[in-house]
Structures are given as structure tokens and as C-alpha cells.
Amino acid sequence: MHYFDHSATTGVCPEAALKAAQMMSECYGNASSLHAMGRAAAQELAAARHAVAAAIGAQDDEILFTSGGTESNNQAIKSALFVNRRVGKHIITTAVEHPAVLEPIRAFASNGSEVTYLKPDRNGVVSPEALDAALRDDTALVSIMLVNNETGAVNPIAAIKEVLARRQSRAILHTDAVQGLFKVPINVHSLGVDLLTISAHKIHAPKGIGALYVKKGFRVIPVQLGGGQENGLRSGTENIPAIAGFGVAAKLGFENLSRHAAEIIALREQFEQELGAKVPDARLNFPGGVPHIASLCLPGCRSEVVLRILSDAGVYVSAGSACAKGKRSHVLTACGLPAQDIDCTVRISFSYTNTPEDVTALTDALSAAYARFHRK
Numbered sequence: 001m002h003y004f005d006h007s008a009t010t011g012v013c014p015e016a017a018l019k020a021a022q023m024m025s026e027c028y029g030n031a032s033s034l035h036a037m038g039r040a041a042a043q044e045l046a047a048a049r050h051a052v053a054a055a056i057g058a059q060d061d062e063i064l065f066t067s068g069g070t071e072s073n074n075q076a077i078k079s080a081l082f083v084n085r086r087v088g089k090h091i092i093t094t095a096v097e098h099p100a101v102l103e104p105i106r107a108f109a110s111n112g113s114e115v116t117y118l119k120p121d122r123n124g125v126v127s128p129e130a131l132d133a134a135l136r137d138d139t140a141l142v143s144i145m146l147v148n149n150e151t152g153a154v155n156p157i158a159a160i161k162e163v164l165a166r167r168q169s170r171a172i173l174h175t176d177a178v179q180g181l182f183k184v185p186i187n188v189h190s191l192g193v194d195l196l197t198i199s200a201h202k203i204h205a206p207k208g209i210g211a212l213y214v215k216k217g218f219r220v221i222p223v224q225l226g227g228g229q230e231n232g233l234r235s236g237t238e239n240i241p242a243i244a245g246f247g248v249a250a251k252l253g254f255e256n257l258s259r260h261a262a263e264i265i266a267l268r269e270q271f272e273q274e275l276g277a278k279v280p281d282a283r284l285n286f287p288g289g290v291p292h293i294a295s296l297c298l299p300g301c302r303s304e305v306v307l308r309i310l311s312d313a314g315v316y317v318s319a320g321s322a323c324a325k326g327k328r329s330h331v332l333t334a335c336g337l338p339a340q341d342i343d344c345t346v347r348i349s350f351s352y353t354n355t356p357e358d359v360t361a362l363t364d365a366l367s368a369a370y371a372r373f374h375r376k
Helices: 014-025 036-055 069-083 099-109 128-134 157-166 240-255 257-278 303-312 330-334 356-373
Strands: 063-066 090-094 114-118 139-143 172-176 195-199 210-214 293-297 345-349
Touching: 014 240, 036 063, 036 240, 063 069, 069 099, 069 139, 069 172, 069 195, 069 210, 090 099, 099 114, 114 128, 128 157, 157 172, 240 257, 257 293, 257 356, 303 345, 303 356
Parallel strands: 090 114, 090 139, 139 172, 172 195
Antiparallel strands: 063 210, 195 210, 293 345
16 A cells, blocks of 8 residues: 555554553543542643644643644634624635635635635745735634645745734634644744644544644633533543644654654655656646645546556545545645646645655556546
């Protein structure tokens, strides 16, 4: 098996899997219980919170555990618009956001909010100048992703914050950083964000757990009420096995950030060299993005056919976001790619767990698919 769909999800690393298993079989107490096993679970919860906070330069009490990126994005957007309801109902986002941002914003738009969707340039990047032009006195929320999950483009969040500061805007700044964690350096203070979303299953930790960074002093609206867990912001018994696994993966990812980045860069360079030799007509749609995401067009080869051929060869890639469910990518459309190129694009996403042998299997499979199905 040669897996290159890490932007959709990652395998759980052995250390995180072991920690989660230990929490389920040995330290399975409720973190709210006062006995020894409950206190041990609470200690694991605190340790994981510290590890996740350290990974993004936050303080421990600025981390709110959620069920994943979708919940974090929803809570961030709903909280920001409630807190800033007296500022106005104008929202600025981008046309290339993940559905976990676009859909809650569309729900607000159907109830009276006005939304400006910023278009990226041909490299997939949203400029601070575009934000500056769209900003209004009644802008309550700016939500712009850090790294795009299909193009790999990195948005200049710190520069966007500078625009908000210069304009003395009262807008709350949120960024979906799910695809950026351990792929680009993240420090919440350098970025200047009020709210930031991350997810565990993108960094070799279990599914079903994520986090929302909440800048100290910001008021978050609870998504559910009950026993008062997570400081009353997300009631319900904490998923300690997944949280503990998240903490282990966050600690390892932070400690090995430079080494893993170098390994991914080497794999990407090998990929581009081999692809150029084997499929010279192939082209990268966005060559300037993060190295772990490659949006690749194979002219004349429909992506769904390429995916099937590669899958039969044990090579796994994607036609775009795993949440698109076969629809033509709204991201690639917003970036201005022609429809015929979008229909022939696959997304390849690397991890440090890939090997040079994986890359060769990938380029061989792409070459075979192109030779078989390219329509001249």
C-alpha cells in the first residue's frame, strides 16, 4: 500500500495509538471523578492540553477540546458573530474555504448576515489588499484559512491581522489551521488571531478530536450544556483516549517539526523529478504552496478514472477534498482553473511516513494511467 491522501486523514502513529489504548484499558476513569483513577484521567487531560497548547504557542487555558475541525469552526463562527452582534452582520471569508466554514456562514447569510467572499489569485492566495478593500465598519468576523486543503496555498494571516489593526477594525479574526499544523510554523501570537482551529486526525492522532484556540479574554458560546466540562464551554464526558493520543501526537510533531519538514521536502523533490521524466505533460496547478500538498493535472485523463487505476495498483490519492463527494471542486473553480483541467486534477498529499519507494510507486502508477487513458 502506498498512501498519499494525508490531507484527508492520517494513520495514527504508534505512540498515540498506544496512549489511547492505555487510556481505554488501564486509565479509563472519568476525569470528573474524585477517586484516584479519575484524578489520573484528569492529569492525562491536562498533559494533553499542555502539549497541544505548546504546539501553537498558546497557554493551556486557551485550548478548548472539541470533536474535530468542523465543530471547532462552527463554534468559532457562531461565537464570533454572537459576541460581535452589535458591531454588525458583515462577514468576510474566502471562496476557497472548507465546507466546515462555508456552510455555517451560509446559514448566517440566510438569516440576515451579509457575506463577502474573497477570491484568491492564480496561486491560490488571498491578499491583504483584497481584505482591505472589502473591510467595512460593520464587519464582525473575518475567517480565512491558513493553508488550503486542495491547493496547498498559504494565506498571509499575520499580514491580514495588520490590516485589521491599521483600520482599527473590531472584526474578530478566525483561521482554520487544520491543514497547517506541523506543515508550517504556527504561533497564535505571531499570527494575531482570536480563534484558531486544529484537528487531530491530520497529524497522526485519532479521529473524533480537535481543538479550538480561544484567545484569552475572548468569550466563546457553549455548543452544548450539561455537566460543565471544558470550563462550561463543551459539556459532556471528555474523550480521554482520543485527547491523550492527540497530546502525544502534538508533542511528537512539535519536537520533530524541522526533521519531518525536511523529509517531506525531499519526497516532494523526488516526486517532481520522477514525474517530469515519466509524465512530462503533467503539470502542477499551484507549484508555490506547502510541499506536502500537490495539485496535479494529468491532461486528458479524468480524475475519477485515474483514482481507480491508482487504487487498483495500491496507490491512494484524492480528486480533491474528501468532503467534496464527487462534485467539481469549488476551490479550483474559484482559483480560475479551466473546467477541463479541474476534471483532470488529482490531489497528492505527503507525510513523513512516506518513503522514496512509495514515491516511485506513485509516479509509476501515474505514468501507467496517463499512457492508458490520455485522450490525444
